[in-house]
Amino acid sequence: MVPLSWYLIFAAALFSIGLFGVLSRRNAVAILLGVELMLNSVNINLAAFWRYGDVSQMAGQVFAIIVFAVAAAEVAVGLALVISVYRRRNTVVADEINMMKW
Amino acid sequence: MSPWIYIGLFFIVGLIIPVGAIGFAWFLGPRKSNPIKRTTYECGIETVGDSWVQFKAQYYIFALVFLVFDVETVFLFPWAVRLGQLGLFAVVEGIIFILILLAGLVYTWRKGMLEWA
Amino acid sequence: MSFWNDPLKIAADWLMGIFTGWGMPEIAAQILIGFLGVFLLVALLMVLDIFLVWVERKVVARFQDRLGPNRVGPWGLIQPFADIIKLIIKEDTTPGGADKVVYNIAPMLSMMSVLILWAVVPLAPKIIGVDLNIGALYIIAAGAIGTLAIIMAGWSSNNKFALIGAFRQVAVMVSFEIPMLTMLLIPTIFAGSMGFNAIIEAQDIWYVFLAPLAAVIFLIAAIAELGRAPFDMAEGESEIVAGFNIEYSGMKFGMFYAGELLHAFTFGGFMGILFFGGYRFFGLEQVSAFLAVAVIVFKAFIGYWIIMWVKYTLMRIRIDHMLAFNWKFLTPLAFTLLMVTALMNALLAGTSPWIYTSGMFLSNVALGWIALEVARRYSRRERARVEGVVTTSRSTLVG
């Protein structure tokens, strides 16, 4: 049987990889890819706590499903923003998207 | 034994068979490549420009609407499984859920986003 | 429990005895037996697939008043094997500039996405790969992998036609996935389970009588999902030739082709399972498991034949019409049907089966009629508007 710690450490590692992607990629779409990894690692934790806690308490799975919805909404709006910026500024590099700066 | 092992076996066998077939054909088939053979097929005309052309934004719109509907419809599956036991209240909840969803579709429609041209 | 009722268990027990006799641990023997069973099923499917090539060619020939393959072997039965030999010894070209890894993975994924569907298909009361409680969603999940394979093939070929074809095909497939998902909900509501075995066991009355409109919408969505005519946007001899698989040759093309045929057959089977009682046919499935398998294969062939009939009768639809049809007609109709079914299911709960069935049937027919009437009114008005525009523009020209 796999102990709970393995799942948690796995999720933490995935979260860190996603965080690295978010912090270091230049392309805005790639940043969103990193955010997806982070959301997934959170979901692994939720599912693991559901399984290792009281199975009849469905909170873990319900929250995981809500996270799916949030991820879908995030991708929809995030990519729409990227496309909108691309149409106006012809770039998807996050450093160059600085209209709000001054 | 967990049923997921069978699913995993199906995935493995489902990969082995095409890999085997393609590998077998690769093993038996001739391999005499030349630059003409490796050109891009466009009915005999020389390719102009990059093949990664810019796409109509409409494809993205349909994918977007699909994404939202897909996630919501998937949510309805646990609802549908329990519907028989839960009576009218659950039905009303589901109908509200679907109506909110359809409101989004109507908005997209009215904005003219579902038009192709 | 005799061999005729549960042959798989008998065979598995027998093999188990042999393997453990060799000193194999029980769990390893179990996995090995599972592997052998899966491999046998998939191998049978591939043989069936080869046979389907012949069926398809014969049937299309009859639809077009031709004879079809009739030279190689009796009734041309050996023809598909000749085709396969040709595919095997053909050169496998890769276009320059293609993304080699993605290009080679795509056909394998495409075939795999079809083969894994059979993990949840119940062939007889006891013969089912996995009786998961999520069978209905599993179909969609496998379809998602197929969609991905198409987009990979189109992108990696480094060809404009391939990429355009892939985009069109994916747009159509994902759009029609919504009505399909919705229609999967309706048998789920009736049976109270997403597992296919449970859905079949609950069908004392075939669901096609409870929800004829759902069956029709499911069929339309399935045909679009398969990418077959009249929804074959991926191909077009006069514009993008073969679509996403244009650069593929030899066995890799064969994988796409065989995958498409088997996919169509599989969805014929799903029609049978979801709406026509699966392996059940007037108690025949109780007699022997082999008869049950025969029943479901027969139903799958009927479904496959209907899909072919549609393909070779109707003409292609333009992509904008196709997507407009889906989003402006089919999707709202599917969700309305879902709401009506859920409501009727709650209102008619506890009544006798006859009232329940006729109530469901009548509500379906009424909804279908209303939808057609609305569509007719709308298209009449639209036609009048277009003609009006033409007239006014002409009059302005004259004026």
Added chain:
Amino acid sequence: MTGEQIIFLLTALFTLGSGVMVVTSRNLIHAALWLVSALFGVAVTYALLDAAFLAVVQVVVYIGAIAILFIFAVMLTRKDMRDQGPQMNTNWWFGALLSVLVFGGLFFLLQGWSGLSRTASPIPPGFDSISELGNALISPDAYVLPFEVASVLLVAALIGAVYVAFNPRSGDTRK
């Protein structure tokens, strides 16, 4: 080491390797495809956790919809698709350092928690997690409000995304 542990470790390695490829691939389509394989690994993890519904939904939603949307978005912003320049920004080392620190911190925190070596009790026979999920999602004293709010959220996202990406002032060719 049991079979389940071996499968878990293989899945975790596969997922983390794919994750690393997602954040380091130069080609964005490749990054999106690596994301698909990472998400598939997560789906296998759900299957290992006996969360059948989550596993299938993961494939349907992430691979079937979100990955497709990503690929479409990359195609629409194609100028940078074969960007030969650096894909990392200038202070990527800071991001790397911070990620390692976050992982180290989480690891350290987990070490101090007593429930860490807990093992799962077997699923009780007759327990159907999908029915339970259905109950939880629609019974008024459980999660019916999040269920409805999720619908509102998604519709809001749809409307917002459609408006942001394609509003008529953005120089779109549509009228």
